[in-house]
Amino acid sequence: MQHSKDDTGTDETLNILRELVCINTQVPPGDNYGEAVAYTESRFRELDLRTERITMPHDMFLSKNPNLPPEKYYGERVNLLASLDAGADRTMVINTHLDVVPAGNGWSVAPFEGVVKDGKFYGRGASDSKAGIASLITVLGHIIESGQMPGYNLLIALTTDEEVGPYSGLCYIADKGVLKGDVFLSMDGSSDDVTIASNGSINWKLTVHGKSYHSGYSFMGVNAIEKSVPVMNELLSLKSRIERRVSNIRMSAVAGEKMGITNMKPVLNISVISGGVKDNIVPDTCVIIGDRRVTPEEDVREACREIREAVGRAKEKDPSLKCELACSQIYPPLYTPPEHPWVREVQEAADSAFGTAIETSGTQGSLDVAYAAAVAGMPACAFGIGRRVESGAHAPDENVRLEDISMYNRFLRLLLMRRGD
Numbered sequence: 001m002q003h004s005k006d007d008t009g010t011d012e013t014l015n016i017l018r019e020l021v022c023i024n025t026q027v028p029p030g031d032n033y034g035e036a037v038a039y040t041e042s043r044f045r046e047l048d049l050r051t052e053r054i055t056m057p058h059d060m061f062l063s064k065n066p067n068l069p070p071e072k073y074y075g076e077r078v079n080l081l082a083s084l085d086a087g088a089d090r091t092m093v094i095n096t097h098l099d100v101v102p103a104g105n106g107w108s109v110a111p112f113e114g115v116v117k118d119g120k121f122y123g124r125g126a127s128d129s130k131a132g133i134a135s136l137i138t139v140l141g142h143i144i145e146s147g148q149m150p151g152y153n154l155l156i157a158l159t160t161d162e163e164v165g166p167y168s169g170l171c172y173i174a175d176k177g178v179l180k181g182d183v184f185l186s187m188d189g190s191s192d193d194v195t196i197a198s199n200g201s202i203n204w205k206l207t208v209h210g211k212s213y214h215s216g217y218s219f220m221g222v223n224a225i226e227k228s229v230p231v232m233n234e235l236l237s238l239k240s241r242i243e244r245r246v247s248n249i250r251m252s253a254v255a256g257e258k259m260g261i262t263n264m265k266p267v268l269n270i271s272v273i274s275g276g277v278k279d280n281i282v283p284d285t286c287v288i289i290g291d292r293r294v295t296p297e298e299d300v301r302e303a304c305r306e307i308r309e310a311v312g313r314a315k316e317k318d319p320s321l322k323c324e325l326a327c328s329q330i331y332p333p334l335y336t337p338p339e340h341p342w343v344r345e346v347q348e349a350a351d352s353a354f355g356t357a358i359e360t361s362g363t364q365g366s367l368d369v370a371y372a373a374a375v376a377g378m379p380a381c382a383f384g385i386g387r388r389v390e391s392g393a394h395a396p397d398e399n400v401r402l403e404d405i406s407m408y409n410r411f412l413r414l415l416l417m418r419r420g421d
């Protein structure tokens with residue numbers, strides 16, 4: 001190991017992180033969650049935490065995630081809850097996910113071994129999101145073994161299928177009503193800033209109907225693909241109106257710089273189109289699927305209404321157009337105001353642990369954390385180990401800086417030892 005010894009327990013965190021990375025929890029298939037749950041469960045039990053395994057029934061996993069090819073997903077969809085009654089007035093829910101995306105190609109090190117090199121730890125899941133788990137086990141161990149107690153009761157939720165969703169293990173345990181607490185810390189974030197906002201997501205599906213016929217007599221049929229074109233044009237003009245809107249919530253400076261935007265923005269996408277069978281048959285249906293990212297200032301129902309109205313305009317122009325639209329929310333937006341006491345508390349611990357001012361920011365993506373926090377009615381924010389660009393989450397050579405691990409250990413200690421009142 002090339003780093004110098006420190007008092008934050010970095011070596012111990014690295015050992016735990018290495019063991020976690022060696023448990024390959026890539027999804028698909030997600031067939032190895034049991035091993036990761038067994039490992040973390042035994043670590044929490046050593047510290048006298050109460051643990052509980054909560055498994056999402058497989059048929060529910062498939063029916064709630066209908067876009068996943070079922071043959072690629074197998075194994076037990078098991079999640080872990082660990083709780084500690086510290087005798088405090090308030091309970092902090094701490095969450096992140098155990099699953100990782102597949103390694104893919106292009107690695108300079110073995111992705112599931114955990115390699116330390118040039119001041120960094122490399123491995124799939126290093127930053128997204130196993131380092132947070134390793135840090136939590138380390139810090140909690142230090143606190144409890146020294147005879148102290150955190151300033152909060154703790155409910156730790158290590159969940160699965162975050163990377164495939166939308167209906168992840170976290171959504172499931174939130175719906176079961178077991179996610180009870182006062183404040184929510186997601187460790188599925190970066191060390192660049194405290195994430196306080198994310199876009200909600202809506203999924204929409206438009207089915208355009210036609211009438212099949214021999215293409216030589218196509219004037220006798222109704223071409224569903226050709227009928228879709230004016231509808232798509234209406235949707236594209238809606239897209240350009242929507243995407244001119246700007247949220248008041250600032251993006252992460254690191255990510256924003258890369259993308260050339262400073263604030264969050266709404267988005268409308270046409271993502272999938274399918275129709276037609278053969279060149280000489282008039283297609284009788286055309287199905288168009290898309291999504292819409294809704295900023296925290298927008299309203300999900302209003303966003304669906306805008307899409308419905310765009311389709312309605314196409315119908316007005318062409319009364320023979322037959323189609324139907326389905327529009328449903330996947331995740332709500334997340335927003336905890338920067339002046340919220342919980343955000344302040346997280347931010348202050350982060351500032352002092354990292355020795356620099358950590359800003360709050362929003363993300364364009366949509367989070368299962370937003371769903372869980374909305375169901376459980378808790379203020380939530382995310383702060384984790386890793387850098388948005390440098391750490392390469394979902395890319396080859398995913399890594400975390402050893403100094404970030406050390407600072408995050410310090411952060412968690414400050415946050416956990418603070419009296420939450």
Ligand SMILES: [Zn+2]
Binds near residue numbers: 097128129162188
């Ligand atoms: Zn993640």
